[in-house]
Amino acid sequence: MSWWLSKKKKKFPRHQIKLTEDNKCPTMTRVPEEANPNRPLDGQPLHEIVGEVQNFKVGDRVGVGSMVGSCNSCDNCADDIENYCPKMIFTYGGKYYDGSVTYGGFSDTMVVDEHFAFGIPKNLPLDAAAPLLCAGITVYSPLSFYGLDMPGLHVGVVGLGGLGHLAVKFVKAMGTKVVISTSPGKQKEALENLGADSVLAANGTFDGFVDTVSGQRPLLPLLGLLKSHGKLVVLGAAEKPFKLPASHLIQGRKLIGGSMIGGMKETQEMIDFKAKHDIKADIEVISMDYVNTAMDRLLKADVKYRFVIDIGNTLKATW
Amino acid sequence: MSWWLSKKKKKFPRHQIKLTEDNKCPTMTRVPEEANPNRPLDGQPLHEIVGEVQNFKVGDRVGVGSMVGSCNSCDNCADDIENYCPKMIFTYGGKYYDGSVTYGGFSDTMVVDEHFAFGIPKNLPLDAAAPLLCAGITVYSPLSFYGLDMPGLHVGVVGLGGLGHLAVKFVKAMGTKVVISTSPGKQKEALENLGADSVLAANGTFDGFVDTVSGQRPLLPLLGLLKSHGKLVVLGAAEKPFKLPASHLIQGRKLIGGSMIGGMKETQEMIDFKAKHDIKADIEVISMDYVNTAMDRLLKADVKYRFVIDIGNTLKATW
Numbered sequence: 001m002s003w004w005l006s007k008k009k010k011k012f013p014r015h016q017i018k019l020t021e022d023n024k025c026p027t028m029t030r031v032p033e034e035a036n037p038n039r040p041l042d043g044q045p046l047h048e049i050v051g052e053v054q055n056f057k058v059g060d061r062v063g064v065g066s067m068v069g070s071c072n073s074c075d076n077c078a079d080d081i082e083n084y085c086p087k088m089i090f091t092y093g094g095k096y097y098d099g100s101v102t103y104g105g106f107s108d109t110m111v112v113d114e115h116f117a118f119g120i121p122k123n124l125p126l127d128a129a130a131p132l133l134c135a136g137i138t139v140y141s142p143l144s145f146y147g148l149d150m151p152g153l154h155v156g157v158v159g160l161g162g163l164g165h166l167a168v169k170f171v172k173a174m175g176t177k178v179v180i181s182t183s184p185g186k187q188k189e190a191l192e193n194l195g196a197d198s199v200l201a202a203n204g205t206f207d208g209f210v211d212t213v214s215g216q217r218p219l220l221p222l223l224g225l226l227k228s229h230g231k232l233v234v235l236g237a238a239e240k241p242f243k244l245p246a247s248h249l250i251q252g253r254k255l256i257g258g259s260m261i262g263g264m265k266e267t268q269e270m271i272d273f274k275a276k277h278d279i280k281a282d283i284e285v286i287s288m289d290y291v292n293t294a295m296d297r298l299l300k301a302d303v304k305y306r307f308v309i310d311i312g313n314t315l316k317a318t319w
Numbered sequence: 320m321s322w323w324l325s326k327k328k329k330k331f332p333r334h335q336i337k338l339t340e341d342n343k344c345p346t347m348t349r350v351p352e353e354a355n356p357n358r359p360l361d362g363q364p365l366h367e368i369v370g371e372v373q374n375f376k377v378g379d380r381v382g383v384g385s386m387v388g389s390c391n392s393c394d395n396c397a398d399d400i401e402n403y404c405p406k407m408i409f410t411y412g413g414k415y416y417d418g419s420v421t422y423g424g425f426s427d428t429m430v431v432d433e434h435f436a437f438g439i440p441k442n443l444p445l446d447a448a449a450p451l452l453c454a455g456i457t458v459y460s461p462l463s464f465y466g467l468d469m470p471g472l473h474v475g476v477v478g479l480g481g482l483g484h485l486a487v488k489f490v491k492a493m494g495t496k497v498v499i500s501t502s503p504g505k506q507k508e509a510l511e512n513l514g515a516d517s518v519l520a521a522n523g524t525f526d527g528f529v530d531t532v533s534g535q536r537p538l539l540p541l542l543g544l545l546k547s548h549g550k551l552v553v554l555g556a557a558e559k560p561f562k563l564p565a566s567h568l569i570q571g572r573k574l575i576g577g578s579m580i581g582g583m584k585e586t587q588e589m590i591d592f593k594a595k596h597d598i599k600a601d602i603e604v605i606s607m608d609y610v611n612t613a614m615d616r617l618l619k620a621d622v623k624y625r626f627v628i629d630i631g632n633t634l635k636a637t638w
């Protein structure tokens with residue numbers, strides 16, 4: 001049951017990963033249609049995958065995130081930001097080098113270019129590691145790129161889901177004060193269990209926001225909460241364009257920026273940072289036959305905070 | 320004929336400037352209503368003023384830009400970015416410390432806190448210096464703050480008016496390749512007289528844009544022209560909010576930022592940079608009695624590129 005076994009030779013060495021009994025993978029996430037309107041899949045993608053290397057160095061613990069290929073020749077690839085390569089290939093719903101469609105992690109085996117596999121440190125449980133490979137790097141990369149990872153800053157996290165709960169944990173580990181903006185029902189949880197310092201405060205007091213919400217939401221209140229030179233980083237797509245008055249950026253020299261996952265080098269750095277600081281994603285491990293129920297719960301945002309499917313124990317291997 | 324002679328003592332020392340016969344000042348600019356909806360003036364503001372100091376050090380050449388006061392105690396004032404002080408006082412349409420309204424440069428004398436006067440180098444003609452004090456710093460500051468001043472970058476300037484023509488000259492002096500996006504009628508002028516390297520080119524080729532246009536304009540084509548991590552800096556207000564799809568920022572990690580004039584320290588740095596590189600604003604010097612005609616021409620964008628009123632020679636001094 002392998003979704004992808006291309007024989008085409010590429011520059012990057014490839015290796016085969018067998019998702020064994022011990023491994024619990026991959027995570028399940030809800031992606032709005034507009035995030036990747038060209039994807040040829042009807043189902044939900046699975047794109048945070050961990051397993052053991054079989055043909056490269058037996059026993060190595062590795063993971064595969066949201067991408068499995070890139071051109072390996074453009075400026076972005078040379079700069080270790082393959083995630084912004086114009087020819088980057090998504091792990092699900094992408095077209096591989098040979099034209100075949102990529103189907104994510106609903107599989108017991110996969111073949112991947114070595115360049116697109118991460119090492120998973122031994123002290124990091126595989127099930128809690130998987131959500132790092134997309135959700136984790138998606139919040140870690142902008143914190144670093146936009147300079148919101150410095151101790152003493154005042155950073156807000158908008159939304160408390162798969163991405164948001166990891167953002168709170170990263171921001172805290174970076175020594176930054178974190179404030180959570182989420183639905184009232186989640187505030188107690190954020191303060192007591194995730195380490196958030198407070199819930200939303202006064203205008204002009206934030207150095208930056210990491211907005212993890214997908215779908216329509218107003219940006220102007222967030223811009224008002226920023227200090228001068230504050231940065232609002234949006235990570236989730238929305239069905240309709242934001243409405244953005246220029247004056248809200250001009251007065252106070254504020255900016256709105258985007259960010260999308262992260263490069264391979266930076267993702268490995270994030271995994272190692274997480275292992276060092278003992279940051280764990282909050283997950284609910286499910287069996288393969290629970291997938292449809294999990295989908296229904298996802299649509300109601302009824303998960304804290306990421307489903308991880310135990311494919312090793314619940315999907316029979318074909319080799 | 321002095322618009323403002325407050326006796327209130329402030330921390331900053333104040334001095335009186337007499338706008339003498341030799342001085343040609345200030346510039347005249349068109350500001351859309353939404354840029355400063357609270358201003359109490361019906362007329363057009365004049366806010367780039369040069370003259371000779373009378374009571375501080377006689378004979379010093381100084382200028383006053385868009386601001387004449389700030390709180391002098393907030394973080395922004397301490398960081399030399401008084402322009403983002405929440406209590407910054409505009410040179411026109413602002414409320415001074417004593418509650419009086421500021422009326423810009425339609426005057427033969429003015430009193431100003433020393434902190435808010437710039438030194439004008441002797442090799443810089445006063446008439447060509449005046450447009451620096453708002454237009455010049457408005458384009459210089461974002462080039463520096465957003466890192467678009469490094470040699471080898473590919474920077475676009477949108478709009479070729481009072482701000483845009485100075486942006487082209489600054490970008491060239493910084494060693495950066497500059498491409499101009501403007502109406503077809505102005506392209507020849509930009510290439511032949513201002514030093515632009517080319518007119519608009521292919522998608523994904525720009526490190527940044529300085530958008531000097533005021534009023535409604537589409538942003539999406541500019542975002543498409545940016546490389547990954549490209550920066551679109553908007554300097555002019557618009558009547559309606561921009562429509563901004565999140566995906567255009569997320570894919571390619573692009574950002575839209577704003578910027579508004581600059582701090583006193585940075586403005587002095589810009590004036591000295593301009594004097595060193597012999598950059599001159601292109602101006603049309605007019606007499607005071609030409610103001611109404613100039614206003615009509617401004618509304619038709621019929622000026623290359625800034626009107627400067629010769630107040631010294633055409634407005635009789637009252638002292």
